[in-house]
Amino acid sequence: MISKLRPAKRILPFFLSLFFTASVALAVDKDISQPVPELSPNLQQAIASVHVVQLLSKSHYRKVPLDQEHVEKVFDRYLDRLDPNRSFFLQSDIDEFAPYRKQLGELLKSGDLNPAFAIFNRYRERAEERARFMLDQLDKNFASLDLKKNESLIIERKDEPWLTDRKAQQDLWDKQFKDSVLSQKLNHKTDDEIISQLRRRNSNLLRRLHQSKSEDAFxxxxxxxxxxxxxxxQYFSPQTAENFDINMSLSLEGIGAVLSSEDEYTKVVSVVPGGPAEKAGQLKPGDKIISVAQGKKGELEDVVGMRLDDVVKLIRGAKRTLVRLEIIPGSSKDSSTRVYEIVRDQVKLEEQDASSRVIELTDNGKTNRIGVIELPTFYIDFKAAQSGDPDYKSTTRDVRRLIKALEKKNIDGLVIDLRGNGGGSLQEANELTGLFIDKGPTVIVRNSRGRSDQQEDPDSTQLYDGPMVVMIDRLSASASEIFAGAMQDYGRALVVGSQSYGKGTVQSIQPLNHGQLKLTLAKFYRVSGQSTQNRGVIPDITFPSLYDGRDIGEDTLPDALPWDNISPASFRPYADFSPYLPELQKKHASRTRDNADFVYLHEMKDYFEHYENQKTVSLSSEKRQLELQTMRSQRLAIENRLRKSRGQSLLNNLDELEEANETELEQKKKDKEPDAFLQETGVILSDMIKATDNKQLFTRRSQ
Incomplete structure (x- = not known):
């Protein structure tokens, strides 16, 4: 099993590749004036493809027959990966490829890759035509571009029909060109700057196409x-397999971010707890990186259209050196950009350590001292543990120490904060659960043959038996879900927050003659028999979340394994919170109805949902400007309502927001002030303590 159980998107597998220490020069420039050369498969790839088919058929948790339905799905998925926005292929191309739709099953089994390469080469041909069209537009039509015409562009084209002919193709490309120019103009770029940037961008696209290798197609x-x-x-080519092996060690340097390639952009998938990007507090999942610069004075280099591995080479670098990233924020819909400065550093295990604090809450003259343990990941120093080092670091060891210290401070209850915790060691999830129960199963692992094995609490003592709440959010995944689910099933803790990610599967790396294959071998189940897969853990009391309805979570991924349940394990719960939940929920709703932070989150959620669901943009400069002004004024009003409630100075415009947020974040870190959601969680726990006073709530109940 892979010990790092983190949520994964369908990305190019450079999972933590920004940590590498070497700063490598980009590939030698090629003559992009020449047509893109065709690629062809080799024998090693053909053999590897047969091995992949055999391994998946025999070993994967899900049994998928290579029947006509699934063969056609492979065909459609391949086209989607190459042209997700349906901007390149013509309907005539799709018609030409149609015979392959029924043949791919037998071709995969036999290792015949020629049809796959034919489709890939056609994609590169169309992509080259588009890049040259854009360069031609810059040379011939930029000065006469009509941005007053009342027309619009469909920006979400995945469900649109394929382009009918060359005219439809060029009409689309013409609108996309106008959109690129208009976005730059609205970002206060001069005509010369726009021409220069778009020329570099499309030249980069051509360069990327020339640098394509047969391994990219395969x-x-x-x-x-x-x-x-x-x-x-996922299949890893030999190069990406080597990167993955290095990444898993975590003894790396860089900015600490996971990137993916999405259309022409490099997108931030996540930031690593304890890494430079996370500590800087600026870069967020969903941000698109459009330019990279070295040091304070280095020139920003446009990276739109650049290969992901080349972008990685620009961003990574030596410890204590500065890199500047120009990004389009994922939370922004107005194409405005920000430039973030991040000092590269090593991502150290200790930066991801569990930490604790005490918050005091007073109600009707009674003060409750609430202990809080923040857990960014489930970690263990495997090498030290295997070598017999008695002082090796692990989540459970650190939490044990922190709880003992908190109990000396006479805490009345405990909060375990798992927000943003993407997982980690299964062993640690199991052992951490054991700190809060005296004995019993912690999780069930079911393999592809249908055999179920229970993980058991390895320690018969119960370290902490007091009132407890576990906080989760949409980014809490894998090991976090195992622990939160166990605490909920045992009745050892209320779970509050938002629905968790829903990754309840186990992967293993299998070597091939050429590269590696990461495949799913097993599935997690809670002791109640419920899967954590797809559905995640549902809180007892739900907080609003900006991630609701957005493209984050297992249930948003294509072909994710389904939620199901199996026979429960034999276990005895501690408490039944159901009699108390209606009153706890009622008090929570009453408190947060007018709570500025909760109101803000609801407003921002509605704001994002409204604008993210828009499928088209106007290509009229006047209309687009008005739309953006409306968006920005709505966002500014939401931000200022929150700031007014906090007694903070109001913003004159959104440009001041980033700087204000950065300053206030640093002050909060310095003051160790709990955020509104941790504060509310503490109050919920205080309510629970009061409601269950002297009721023997955490005594074992018979099953």
């Missing part, structure tokens, strides 16, 4: 096939 095709099993099953 990896894309095999992952289209592997993806029909589940989104976490």
């Amino acid at each position: 990896q894309t095709y095999i992952n289209a096939f592997a993806g029909i099993y589940d989104p976490h099953t």
Whole structure:
């Protein structure tokens, strides 16, 4: 099993590749004036494809027959990976490829990759035509561009029909060109700056196409096939397999971010707890990186259209050196950009350590001291543990120490904060659960043959038996879900927050003659028999979340394994919170109805949902400007309502927001002030303590 149980998107597998220490020069520039050369498969790839088919058929948790339905799905997924926005292929291309739709099953089994490469080469041909069209537009039509015409562009085209002919294709490209120019103009760029940037951008696209290797085609095709099993099953080429092996050690340097390639952009998937980007507090999941610069004075280099591995080479670098990233915030819909400065550093295990504090809450003259343990990840120093080091670091050891220290401070209850915790060691999730129960199962692991094995609490003592709440959010995944689910099933803790990520599967790395295959072998189940897969853990008391309804979570991924349940394990719960929940929920709703932070979150959620669901943008400069002014004024009003409630100075415009947030974040860190959601969690716990006073709530109940 892979010990790092983190949520994964369908991304190019450079999982933590920004940590590498070497700063490597980009590939030698090629003559992009020449047509893009065709690529062809090699024998090693053909053999590897047969091995992948055999391994998935025999070993994957999900049994997928290579029947006509699934073969056609592979075909469609391959086209989606190459042209997700349907901006390149013509309907005539799709018609030409149609015979392959029924043949891919037998072709995969035999290792015949020629049709896959034919489709890939056609994609590169169309992409080259588009890049040259854009460069031609810059040379010939930029000065006469009509941005007053009342027309619009469909920006979400995944469900649109394929382009009917060359005219429809060029009409689309013409609108996309106008959109690129208009976005730059609205971002206060001069005409010369726009021409220069768009020329570099499309030249980069051509350069990327010239630098394509046969391995790019092979990896894309095999992952289209592997993806029909589940989104976490992936083929790694020899190069990316080497990167993955290095990444898993965590003894690396860089900014601490996970990147993916999405259309022409490099997108931030997540930031690593304890890494430079996370500590800087600026870079967020969903941000798109459009330019990179070295040091304070280095020139920003446009990276739109650049290969992901080349972008990585620009961003990574030596410890204590500065990199500047120009990004389009994922939370922004107005194409405005920000430039963030991040000092590269090593991501140290101790930066992800559990930490604790005490918050005091007073109600009707009674003060409750609430202990809080924040847990960014489930970690263990495997090497030290295996070598017999008696002082090796682990989550459970650190939490044990912190609880003992908190109990000396006479805490009345405990909060375990798992927000943003993407998982980690299964062993640690098991052992941490054991700190809060005296004995019993902690999780059930079911393999592809249907055999179920229970993990048991390895320690018969119960370290902490007092009132407890576990906080989760949409980014809490894998090991976090195992622990939170166990605490909920045992009745050892209330769970509050938002629905967790829903990754309840186990992956393993299998070597091939050429690269590696990561495949799903097993599934997690709670002791109640419920899967954590797809559905995640549902809180007892729910907080609003900006991630609700957005493209985050297992249930948003194609072909994710379904939620199901099996026979429960034999266990005895401690408490039944159901008699107390209605009153606790009523008090929570009453408190937060007018709570400025909760109101803000609801307003921001509605704001994002409204604008993210828009499928088109106007290409009229006047209309687009008005739309953006409306958006920005709505956002400014939401931000200022929150700031007014906190007694903070109001913003004149959104440009002041980033600087204000950065200053206030630093002050909060310095003051160790609990955020509104941790504060409310503490109050919920205080309510629970009061409601259950002297009721023997945590005495074992018979099953």
